[in-house]
Amino acid sequence: MSVAHSHSRAAAPVELRPLAARVVVGSLVVIAIAVAVGAVLLWPSGKHAELPLAYQNPNGGEVSTVDGHVVSSDIGSCGSPSAGLVLTAPPEPGVPERGQCLLAVVAIDSGPNAGATTFLEFTITPMQPSFESGDRVRVLRLVDPQGFTSYQFYDYERSFPLLGLAVLFAVVTVVVARWRGLLALIGIAVAFAVMVTFLLPALRDGAPALPVALVGSAAILFAVIYLAHGVSLRTSAALLGTLVSMLVAALLSWAAIELTYLTGVTDEHNRTVGAFMGQVSIGGLLLAGFIIGSLGVLNDVTVTQASTVFELARTAGQSRRNVFVGAMRVGRDHIASTVYTLVLAYAGTALPLLLLFSVSDQALGDVLVSEDVAIEIARAAVGGIALALSVPLTTAIAAALATTQPGPRRGFGEERPHTLLEA
CATH class of the missing domain: 2.40.50 (OB fold (Dihydrolipoamide Acetyltransferase, E2P))
Structure with missing residues (x-):
């Protein structure tokens, strides 16, 4: 008596699509060169800045x-x-x-x-x-x-308390995330180094805020994404999606500031900058803040979407279209949760201001269109739009890079082979 054996076919390693990979990697190389050239052209002069009166003896x-x-x-x-x-x-x-x-x-x-x-x-x-x-x-x-x-x-x-909190944060991050957590902490250090050595001094010199913010933010993204998640097509898809979404956020921020006549002069710190650092544009400073503030949430969403696409492509053995549709279902949930998180975070920042307005007997419409509140509304709206658009954009880029082919089934715990560029 013979027993017939059937061997099921399972998803094998992700196949690299040469044309898509060349387009994505080539785009990132071009952007990196543009960032480097921009940094050279916008590099701060290092000249001594006048010390604001409030900080003088x-x-x-x-x-x-x-x-x-x-x-x-x-x-x-x-x-x-x-x-x-x-x-x-x-x-x-x-x-x-x-x-x-x-x-x-x-x-x-x-x-x-x-x-x-x-x-x-x-x-x-x-x-x-x-x-x-x-x-x-x-x-x-x-x-x-x-x-x-x-x-x-x-x-x-x-x-000492702040140092203790920072050490606890670092220890917990490394214990839970291990090597990735350590690399993420290094990425944070690199991000602050970029801000301290380039972004802030360039703004202080009076350089145009939009290119400075774009160059500094792009440099931060290259460092933190590749450091925390490794150099791979997966992270390259997330990085390209984040960079394009950041550009969208920058254009939306500029439009929101111009169309709603936001000046930034109602903020006490902005007034101090305007009074003692006349070369710095307050509107430009507001625009740079909009752009930099969107980086973290964009990075979170794009990395998650790229990982989702590659995992679905690896395990489902489906077409790129089906992988895209499946990843978008995950992305919609992510958008929903992140958007209200974003809005609530800005509401928490503006809570003292909202409290003052709540006892001022002003009409709700007057409160919402006042500059202090309007800035937070515009910031949340810009971040939410860029966030929502980043999901299909990154999903499409990742789906173009990752497809599956049938392959032999592996036993439980058996390691699958890795391609050179795939995480």
């Missing part, structure tokens, strides 16, 4: 801060002659007629007066800090032209 130089900790705090009369001075004796009392203030004796832990103490006083308002003995603080050290030294409260000392 009485001599016109940089404000320096030193470490300190609160020795004691109490409520007492305002107007003490000892306020801000380096103490050589107990602080003198204030003037009762001037009202009540929060008084604090602060030990100076670094700088030329390390080991001494200073006396700080604050008018009691809801916005003033409240001190307890042992609180770590940063204080401004001010030296006038005659060499007289005084101190003012600057902020709380947060270095």
Whole structure:
């Protein structure tokens, strides 16, 4: 008695489509060359920038801060002659007629007066800090032209808690994502390096914001995507989809800013930049912020879509059209979840502003068209449109690169062979 054996056919390694691969890789090479040329042409001059008045000491130089900790705090009369001075004796009392203030004796832990103490006083308002003995603080050290030294409260000392959070973030990322997590952290470092060495100095020099933002953002995307996900056709499809979507986001951002007459001057930081750095365009700064703010969410969606396409192509053994349709079903769910995440993130950023408007008795229409709220609406709308368009775009690029052919079935746990460029 013979037993007939049938061997089922399963999806084999992804076949590389030579023409599509050449088009995608060639496009990325051209974009990379354009980014490099743009970086050379827009590279900051390195000239010294005028220090805004808000960040100057009485001599016109940089404000320096030193470490300190609160020795004691109490409520007492305002107007003490000892306020801000380096103490050589107990602080003198204030003037009762001037009202009540929060008084604090602060030990100076670094700088030329390390080991001494200073006396700080604050008018009691809801916005003033409240001190307890042992609180770590940063204080401004001010030296006038005659060499007289005084101190003012600057902020709380947060270095150690923030460092602890950063270390915890890095450890958790590496433990869970392992090698990919470590590479992602390196990508973050590269992104900040691009911003600090190129993007911010170029904007400070007064270079046009749109090309600076596009060149800097493209350089960041090349680094973070290839570092975190490896060099492959899969990640190349995601990168090309992200770059094209970023260009769409840039054009939409420009149109939104122009059509809705957004100026950015209602933001306090923008006003400071406009007042003391006249060479910087506030509108351009707003545009650059729109573009850079869209990168993270675009990268997330495009990498997911490219991976979905390649996995479907590898396992389903279907045509490119069917793979595209299946990946789009996943992409639609991703769009839905990411769009409301994007909108809620911007709403959270604008929550204090919305709270103020909620008690202002203004009509809802007036609130929505005010510049502060309109900027967040435009930012969310631009990000959402670019996000939605990135899904079919990246899916189509990835589907053009990945097809399947029937192949022998592999046993459980058996490694499939890898092509050179496929992750």
